[in-house]
Amino acid sequence: VQLVESGGGLVQPGGSLNLSCTASEFSLDYYGIAWFRQAAGQVREGIGCISSSHYNIIYGDAVKGRFSISRDNVKNIIYLQMNSLQPEDTAVYFCARYRDGTCARDSEEFDYWGQGTQVTVSS
Secondary structure, three states, rough: EEEEEEEOOOOOOOOOOEEEEEEEOOOOHHHOEEEEEEEEOOOOOOOOOEOOOOOOOEEOOOOOOEEEEOOOOOOOOOOOOOOOHHHOOOEEEEEEEEOOOOOOOOOHHEEEEEEEEEEEOOO
């Protein structure tokens, strides 16, 4: 089981990025996938989650209205579209697999994690 994030990088304030989480050795058809982020010196923060039935929810008040999650089960990829990025969005972004097709907010309930991708928002 492997999750690999990509699409991070340096972006100016107000810009956009679309992160990808590519799954291998298992099918996304049966699992909920969440995105988390962790800024330097901060605790890990849940961003949102998308279930196997494509129901998605954004948890973080700081990103509501700017971030969205989608999935392509054919390509086995989960996306995190991030718009209107601000310096406070700078963090390492992770995707994680939930134990079944639903979602949860507690990071302890996720069984597999990617290695993370760095997002830096700076002028």
